[in-house]
Amino acid sequence: MEQTKFVITEKDMPTAWYNVQADLPEPLPPILHPGTKEPTILPPPLFPAALNEQEFSTERWIEIPEEVQSILRLYRPTILHRAHRLEKALDTPAKIFYKYEGTSPAGSHKLNTAVAQAYYGKQAGAKRLVTETGAGQWGSALSMACSFLGLECKVYMVKVSYNQKPYRRILMETFGAQVLASPSTDTQVGRNILEKDPNSSGSLGIAISEAVEDAFGRDDSFYNLGSVLNHVLMHQTVIGLETKKQFEMAGECPDIIVGCVGGGSNFAGLILPYIPDKLGGKNVQIIAVEPTACPSITKGPLAWDYGDVAGMAPIARMYTVGHSFVPPPVHAGGLRYHGMAPVVSHLAKLKLIEARAEHQIAIFNSAVTFAKAEGIIPAPEPSHAIKVVIDEANKCKESGEKKTILLGLSGHGHFDLSAYEEYLAGNLQDYEFPTEKMQEALKELPQVEV
Ligand SMILES: *Cc1c(COP(=O)(O)O)cnc(C)c1O
Numbered sequence: 001m002e003q004t005k006f007v008i009t010e011k012d013m014p015t016a017w018y019n020v021q022a023d024l025p026e027p028l029p030p031i032l033h034p035g036t037k038e039p040t041i042l043p044p045p046l047f048p049a050a051l052n053e054q055e056f057s058t059e060r061w062i063e064i065p066e067e068v069q070s071i072l073r074l075y076r077p078t079i080l081h082r083a084h085r086l087e088k089a090l091d092t093p094a095k096i097f098y099k100y101e102g103t104s105p106a107g108s109h110k111l112n113t114a115v116a117q118a119y120y121g122k123q124a125g126a127k128r129l130v131t132e133t134g135a136g137q138w139g140s141a142l143s144m145a146c147s148f149l150g151l152e153c154k155v156y157m158v159k160v161s162y163n164q165k166p167y168r169r170i171l172m173e174t175f176g177a178q179v180l181a182s183p184s185t186d187t188q189v190g191r192n193i194l195e196k197d198p199n200s201s202g203s204l205g206i207a208i209s210e211a212v213e214d215a216f217g218r219d220d221s222f223y224n225l226g227s228v229l230n231h232v233l234m235h236q237t238v239i240g241l242e243t244k245k246q247f248e249m250a251g252e253c254p255d256i257i258v259g260c261v262g263g264g265s266n267f268a269g270l271i272l273p274y275i276p277d278k279l280g281g282k283n284v285q286i287i288a289v290e291p292t293a294c295p296s297i298t299k300g301p302l303a304w305d306y307g308d309v310a311g312m313a314p315i316a317r318m319y320t321v322g323h324s325f326v327p328p329p330v331h332a333g334g335l336r337y338h339g340m341a342p343v344v345s346h347l348a349k350l351k352l353i354e355a356r357a358e359h360q361i362a363i364f365n366s367a368v369t370f371a372k373a374e375g376i377i378p379a380p381e382p383s384h385a386i387k388v389v390i391d392e393a394n395k396c397k398e399s400g401e402k403k404t405i406l407l408g409l410s411g412h413g414h415f416d417l418s419a420y421e422e423y424l425a426g427n428l429q430d431y432e433f434p435t436e437k438m439q440e441a442l443k444e445l446p447q448v449e450v
Contacts, residue, residue, distance in 0.1 A: 006080040006097075006246035010073050014241040015064055017234045020272045020343060022060035023279060028230070028346055029317040034306060037448050040314055046215055046223040048124035051117065054231040062234065064116075071115045071148050075104045076238065080246035083407075086373040087393070094396035095252065096389060098407040099243045099270060102376065108411030109266045110141035110226050113235035117224045118145035127220040128152040132182065132207035135161050135333035136168025137411065138226035143177035154221075156182040156210045159202035161333075167415055182207040189213050203326075204336075205309025212312065227263025228307065228341045236269025243406070244273055252404050254284060256392055259408035260384040261288040261297070261355070262334040264341030266410035271353065272343075278352055286353040288344065289384040291363075293431045294327035296320055296340045297348050297355035299438065304448040305339055315446050318345040322441025328431035330360050331419035332380040338441075358387045359430040364423040366390050367413070379411040380419055 021028060030039035042052050054062060064072075083096040101109035121129050129146055132155070133139030139155040146153035155177050162169060162181040172179050182202045183190035187210045193200050200206075215223035225232060247253060257274060259267035271286050278284055290297060296319040305320040307313035320339040321327075327336045340348075347353045360380075367383035369390065370376070378386060389407045396403050413420065422428050 002082070002084055003250070004082050004084055006082070006249050008077045008242060008245050008249070010077070012245055013069065013073065013077050014238050015069065016061035017064060018237040018241060018273050019057055019060055019062055019234050020275055021058045021230065023276050024346065025279065025350065028342055031342070032304065032315040032448060034312055034315055034446070037315065037446065042229070042314070046212065048120045048126070048222055050120040050123065051231050054234060055229060065119055068116050068119045072112065072238065075111070077242045078103055078239070080243055080250070081374070082250070083374055086370060089369065089373045090390060090393045090397065092393040092397045093400060093402045094393040095402065095404045096393060096407065097250070097252070097254070097404070098409045099239060100376065100409045101239065101266065102379070102409065102412035106137070106141040106144050107414065108137050108141065108379065109236060109239060109269060110138050111144060112238055112269065113226065113232045113265065114141035114145035115148065116235045118142070118149045118151055121222045121224070122149050122151055124222070126151065126222050128154065128218070129224050130154045130211045130215040130221050131224045131226070132156045132158070132204065132211040134158050134204045134207070134336070136165055136172070136415070137334060139172050139177070139179065140168055141226065142224055143172040143175040146177065147175040153177040154214065155179045156184065156207040158182055158204055158207050159200065165415065182210050184210060186210070187213045203309065208308050209310050209312065227265040227337070228339070230343055233265050233268035233272065233341055233343050236265050237272050239266070239269040239408070240271060240273035243270060254406035255403040256285045256287065257406045257408070258287045258289060258385045258388045258392070260335060260381045260410065261290050261340060261344060262381060263337045264288075264344035266408055268341060268344055270408040275347070275352060287388055288348070288353055288355045289388050290355060290357050291330050291332055291335045291384060292357040292359050292433050293330045294321060294336050294338070295357040295433060296338065297345070298357045299433060299435070301442070302345060302349055303442070303445055305445050307339065309338070311446070315448065316342045318342050319348060321438045322444060324444045325438055325441035328434070330431065331416065332363070332384065334381045335384065356388055358384050361423070361428050361430050363387045364420070364428060376409070377413040377420070378409060379413040380416055382408065382410045
């Protein structure tokens with residue numbers, strides 16, 4: 001019998017997060033204050049001290065608090081699958097494995113950090129967490145985490161998504177969160193925008209500004225981010241740590257690891273535990289996949305840029321298409337961030353990982369091939385990674401090589417069926433990357449002398 005599932009039990013779950021900062025051959029550059037442009041920490045009124053400590057720690061292992069572990073055990077360890085049916089459908093000699101995070105109750109990997117962030121917020125005395133959400137995945141995860149830990153949760157949801165994607169909103173509300181269409185009248189930023197343009201459909205930048213203003217104005221609240229920051233990526237390493245144990249069970253080792261990158265957190269969670277092996281000389285190819293509509297690593301420069309659209313967040317050294325760049329409206333909403341996590345950018349600079357960009361129609365072709373073979377409808381974001389896995393499996397078919405390929409399947413697509421509907425009706429379009437718009441946006445990078 002061919003084994004299809006590699007299942008470890010609760011007792012094999014990692015009890016510490018892996019912090020790659022302990023092993024980087026060259027340390028990460030600092031983050032800079034957006035005003036003074038001097039090295040800074042995460043703004044203390046917005047983030048608990050424990051998360052600030054993790055952000056800059058160079059300890060290799062950071063213990064996962066027991067209460068966080070007990071919540072993670074609701075849905076972890078997640079399964080490592082062998083995609084026998086996909087291999088047959090592709091007629092490839094490659095072995096394809098996928099680590100599936102869609103079985104988290106929030107439907108994606110984002111709950112892994114939401115639980116940790118809610119825990120540290122509560123430890124530091126918060127009664128309430130505030131955040132923004134675009135399409136709703138991060139808001140869903142944080143709402144759920146807050147309900148587990150008995151915290152209030154307020155989510156500023158970009159108005160266009162609020163109106164177009166009611167199911168994510170209802171999910172958040174079911175978990176007790178207060179969800180507002182952003183721009184809202186609850187903040188000065190929101191009121192100013194609505195005064196000028198009562199019909200504003202909002203943007204992620206506006207929603208961030210609202211959430212930050214809200215949390216800043218109250219001493220019982222923290223602000224939370226679902227990707228990009230070092231501590232967020234570290235919380236996701238449970239994914240890769242489990243995967244390594246499961247590969248040991250399978251008696252295999254990945255030759256190629258592929259994940260999608262928006263801010264970089266699910267990818268980092270899967271691949272960071274493999275970085276020490278790679279530094280030790282192991283031959284593993286690691287590929288980050290982004291949309292051609294927002295290709296920070298493949299098209300952008302490695303530069304200093306603001307973390308947010310408004311230029312109020314700290315400045316980080318990262319691959320970026322410019323904080324004022326507005327990407328075309330592809331369905332993979334989670335991959336439309338202008339920059340790339342500093343950790344992932346640093347690994348790309350050191351050539352420890354490589355990157356590719358894929359078009360929207362091609363990724364849906366791959367998503368449907370995957371769904372028909374494996375029975376899981378993937379979210380549009382990880383479908384970018386599926387495209388590259390299929391390309392690599394096809395290369396093996398040509399060369400006869402029996403490579404072992406690992407896919408990071410970050411979430412399911414049950415809330416993205418309207419995108420599938422458009423695809424199936426033949427109404428999706430590809431967007432050529434607007435190079436001139438990026439050049440314009442890059443003129444607005446902050447001037448930093450380092
Ligand atoms: C948010 C999201 C992403 C993109 O965010 P990263 O921080 O790059 O992981 C990818 N996949 C899913 C399912 C998401 O919800």
